[in-house]
Every structure is written in C-alpha cells, then in structure tokens.
Amino acid sequence: MLDIKWIRDNPEALDEALKKRSAEPLSATLLAMDDKRRAAIQTLQDMQSRRNSASKEIGAAMAQKNTELAEKLKAEMASLKDAMPAAEQEEREAVAALDDALSRIPNIPLDDVPVGKDEHDNVVARTIGQKPGWNHPAKEHFEIGEALGYMDFERAAKLSGARFTVLTGPLARLERALGQFMLDMHTTEHGYTEVSSPLMVRDEAMFGTGQLPKFAEELFRTTDGRWLIPTAEVTLTNLVSAETLEQEKLPLRFTALTPSFRSEAGSAGRDTRGMLRQHQFWKCELVSITDAESSIAEHERMTECAENVLKRLGLHFRTMTLCTGDIGFSARKTYDIEVWLPGQDAFREISSCSVCGDFQGRRMNARYRGKDEKALRFVHTLNGSGVAVGRCLIAVLENYLNEDGSVTIPDALVPYMGGITRIERAS
Template sequence: MLDIKWIRDNPEALDAALAKRGAEPQAATLIALDETRRSVVHSLQEMQSRRNAASKEIGAAMGQKNMELADTLKAEVAKLKESLPQAEEEERVASAALADRLSSLPNIPLDDVPEGADEHDNVVARTTGQKPGWNHPAKEHFEIGEALGYMDFERAAKLSGSRFTVLTGPLARLERALGQFMIDLHTGEHGYTEVSSPLMVRDEAVFGTGQLPKFAEDLFRTTDGRWLIPTAEVTLTNLVSGEILEQEKLPLRFTALTPSFRSEAGSAGRDTRGMLRQHQFWKCELVSITDAESAIAEHERMTACAEEVLKRLGLHFRTMTLCTGDMGFSARKTYDLEVWLPGQNTYREISSCSVCGDFQGRRMNARYRAKDDKATTFVHTLNGSGTAVGRCLIAVMENYLNEDGSITVPDVLLPYMGGLTRIEKAD
C-alpha cells in the first residue's frame, strides 16, 4: 500500500507512475478522499475534546455552586454524546473509502524498470547455458510422460477436473527430488531458514501481500472463510506482520517447499494440455525481510539464488527484466527466469523474483527500528520462486529426453533418486 502523505506531496509522481503501468490517474481522487477524511477526523476530535473539557467544567461549576452553568454544561455534554456516534460513523466511512482506494493501487516501479505494455516489452538481462545439442526430435512433457506411463491426466480429471495431474513411480519421485534439491540448496548454501507453515490463511494475510482485495477471483476459499495460499510468499512474508524488528537482525530470509493453489481465472484456453498451468502445484518459495538500504542488493542476491537452481540442473534459461506493464501488483521491480523448453521451442517462466519496497510492510504494519532509535520504519520485502517445481520437472523432462523416449536424471538429483539414473517406460 502506498503512503497517502507521499501522495499528497507528490501527486504528479503518482500519476506518472500509474501511467507507466497503464493505469488511470488517481492522485486527485485520493487527495479529495483524504481531505474529507481529515476534515471528519478533525471535527470528531474537536467534539471529543469539547466533551472532555465540558465534563471537567461541570465539576468546577458544581464546586462553585453555579448550578445554572452546570446544567447548561450537562446539556451540552449530553448533546455531544448524542452526536458522537454519527460523527464516529462518518469517520469510519471516510477512512474506509480512502483505505479501499489505496488498497487497490499497484506499487510504483523503480526508475530503472523498462516501460512497456506487456510481456513483449520485457528486456533480456542475461542468458545462461546452452540449448540441448542432440539431434532427435523434441517432444512436449505430456507426450513424454504419457508415453512412459507415469503421467496421467484422465485419472486426475476423474478425481478433480481439469488442470490437475497424477504422477506415479519414478516421475513422482523425480518431482519430489527436485523440490528436495531446491530446499536443501537454499538452506544449506544460500542462508535461508526453512519454514513449515499453514496452507490456509485469514483475510489479513492475503491482504498483507497484496492478493486481496483485487485478485480474490484468482484464489480458492474454504467454506469457513480461509484462503488456500497461492504461494508461500503469503505465509512467509506475514510471519512478521504487526511486529517491530530490530534492524541489526535484518535481513530475515525464509524458504518453504509447499503446494500452491490458484484458480487460474484469467487463463481460460491457455496451456490446457499438460501441467504448465495447474490449480495445484509445488513451489519452493524465497522471501526476504530487510531494510530500505539493503533491498536492491537483496533483490540481485535472491535472483542469483534462483538462477543457481537452473545452473546446477544444467538448464538453458534467460533472465528477463519485466517492463512496467507486466509486473505484479506488489512489485517495484521483477526479474523473471525463463527456462528453455525444447518441446515448445520457446522459453517459459519458471521463477519470478520481485522487490516490493515497503508496499507490503505498510499493508502488514511490519516495521523495524535502528539501534538506539525510537522511530520505526516499515520493512522492505522481497519474494521469489526458487523455483516452481512442476515447471522445473517439465524442463528436465524435455531437456534430458533421450532418443528412445527415456529421461536421463540430472547428476545433481542422483542423491535423491535411490540409485535410479534413467527413467524408462513402465513395464
């Protein structure tokens, strides 16, 4: 959430930033709502102050046996008490109107983010590795998995409907190996603390990271009002909600390997074959909680941690700087890692690493305090995929496909595969 004080002081900057994201100007509306709120708050405070002062004056008047004045003051206090509920309701309505409008505003892009309308305007930051050099025909992951006999979409549809997959045998193990490898790498070498956290959260948690209220249709909700997490970013970031942290203990770095749940409401007709776009999938999430001075460097560090996963798997990928029109709602700058998929003959996003400034910190009311300083500042947050396990499985299947249809297990995953070096067709 953006700071209304900053908006009052920088209305042109806000509208210029929104224009970069393809959004309409909002500064004038927000300032008007804020002026209404401040006026109502001022009136309410004056009424409360006068009520308190008059109550004290009653005692003084009675002490002086000035009963006429005391009765006049009592009548005034009674009238104020009668008017206060309406004034309090006006203040609640005015504050809610401003808060609702602020909560729907996206974050402001950093100055070095390229301007653009959509994914076609993203910029390649760097390219890593080489495409596979074999000569046999490439295949898409669902062709490979179904031919091997370990990927079943019909039974998944019988159980749950579309956009679900059943993996069995060595392919299920390969998916598990990928997730285990990622979490081990990030905790063992990259300094992240592993977290096992709930998969269902309250409204406040999803609001804190920016999915509510604007993106409710992208989420799944339980019958008792909780939300299934669309990513562990929600739980890991909200670990510090409502807290005041000591600056010398920052950054905090968290990671979790969890299922994620998304309705894919806006993807009708896209990637309907296979497991590229699922309602349920595993992801290794990275989250950093840091101060304002360290956030940009932490973004580069986090992106490098995600890149290391793909490097060790020997996968070819490119790192993209997203343009203003393609960034997520809470992000100020985002790098996407796009892995090469031979079966599709294209790159597909496998990780997204974003720096959010104090946008989520303000929504969560999470702060930090410097040593020997009484003042507090909103934390800066970052999140990234380290990486999406299902898409990584797809990449391994398509890039390690052999001519006979089998899949070679990447060397880095061998310790997790129980001696299996190649996945071959089921008997």
C-alpha cells in the same frame, strides 16, 4: 500499501507511476478522500474537546451556584452526546473508505524498470547456457510423460477435474527429487532457513502480501473462511507481521517447499494441455526480510540463487527484467527466469523474483529498529520462486529426452533418485 502522507507530498509522482502501469491517475481522488477523513477526524476531536471543557464549566457554574449557566451547558452536553455517534460513524466510514482505496493501489515501480504495456516489452537481462545439441525431434512434456506411462491426465480429471495431474513411479520420484534438491541447495548453500508453515491462512495474511482484497477471485477459500495459499510467499512473509525486529538481525531469509493453489481465473484456453498451468503445484519459495538499504542488493542475490538451480541442472534459460505493465501488484521490480522448453520451441517462466520495498511491510505493520535510531521503519520484503517444481520437471523431461523416448536424469538429481540415471518406458 502506499503511505497517504507520501501521496499528499508527491501526487504527480503517484500519477506518473500509475501511468507507467497503464492505470488511471488517482491522486486527486485519494487526496479528496483524505481531506474528508481529516475533516471527519477534526470534527469528532472538536466535539470531544468541547464536551470535556463543557463538563469542567458545568462544575464551575455549579460551584458558583449559577444554575442558569449550568443548565445551558448541560443542554449543550446533551446535544453533543446525541451528535457524536453520527460523527464517529462518519469518521469510521471516511477512514475505511480511504484505507480500502489505498489497499487496491499497486506499488510504485523503481526508476530502472523499463516502461511498457505487457510481456512483449520485457527486456532480456542475460541468457545462460545453450539449447540441447541433439538432432532427434523435440516433444512436449505431456507427450513424453504419457509415452513413458507415468503421467496420467485422465485419472486426474476423474479425481479433480481439469488442470490436475497424476504422476506415478519414477516421475513422481523425480518431482520429489527436484523439490528436495532445491530445498537442500537453498538451505545449505544459500543461507535460507527452512520453514514448515500452514497451507491455509486468514484474511489478514492474504491482505499483508497483497492478494486481498483485489485478487480474491484468483484464490481458493475453505468453508470456514480460510484461504489456500497461492504461494508460500504468503506464510513466509507474514511470519514477521505485526512484529518489531532489530536491524542487526536482518536480513531474514526463509524458504519452504509447499503446494500452491490457484484458481487460474481468466486463463481459460491457455496451456490447457499438460502441467504448465495447474490448480495445484509444488514450488520452492524464497522470502527475504531486509532493511531499506539492503533490499536492492538482496534482489540481485535472490535472483542469482534461483538461477543457480537451473545452472546446476544444466538447463538453458534467460532472465528478463519485467516492464512496468507486467510486474505484479506488490512489486517494485521483478526478474522473471524463463527456461527453454524444446517441445514448445520457446522460453517459459519458471521463477519470478520481486523486490517490494516497504509495500508489504506497511500492510503487515512489520517494522524494524535501527541500532542508533528511535524511530521505527517498515521492513522491506522480497519473494521469489526457487523454483517452480512442476515447470522444472517439464524442463527436465523436454531437455533430457533421448531418441528412444527415455529421459536422462541430470547428474545433480541422481543422488535424489536413488542412483537412477534414466527413466524408461513402463513395461
């Protein structure tokens, strides 16, 4: 969430940032709401101050046996008492209205983020590896998985409807192997602390990372008012909500392998076949909590950690710098890592790594104290996929497809597959 004090001092900067995000200017509206809030607060404070001083004046008048003045002051006190509930309500409504408006405004992009409208304006930062060198026809993952006999969409639909998948046998093991490989890599090589956290959270947690109130339709909610996490970013980031951290203990780096749940609202007709866009999928998440000075460098580090997963698996990919029109609500800058899928003859997103500045820290009221500073500052937060397990499974199937329809297991995964080096058609 943005700071209204910053908006008051920099209204043009806010409107320019919103313009880059293809959004309407809001500074005038927000400042008018803030003026109303400040006026309501001042009115209530004046009434409270007058009530306190009138009370003292009544005591003085009574001591001087000035009954007429005392009665006049008592009448004024009664009038204030009657008026204050309405003033208090006006203050609450003005504060709530401004807070709600601020909670719906996206973050301010960094200056080096390319300006653009949508994904077509994203910029390639780097390309790693080469496309597979084999000559046999490429196939999409669902063709490969179904032909092998270990990927079942019909039974998944019978159980749960569209956008679910049942994996069995070696493909189920491959999914598990990928997740464990990623988790081990991030904890043993990249310095992240493994976390096992809830899959259901309260409103406050979703608000803290920016999913609420604006994106409720993209989420699943339980009958008792909890939310299924759309990503472990929610739980990992909110581990520090409402806390004050010591700067010397930063950065904190967390990772978790969890299911993610998304309604896929607005995605009708997109990637309807296969596993690319699911209501439920596994993802290895990365989250960093840093101070203000370290967050930009941490963003580069986190992105490299995610890239290392694909490098180790021998997958061809490119890293994109997202333009202002394509970065997420809470992000100041985002790198998308896109893996090459021969079956689609296209790069597809497999990881998104974002730096959020103090945007989420402010929403969570998470602060840190510098060693020689009295004032507290809001933490900076970062999140990234390290990486999406289902999409990585898709990439392995399509990039390691053999001419006979079998799939070779990348060397890095063989230990996690119990020594299996190839997935062949079910007999």
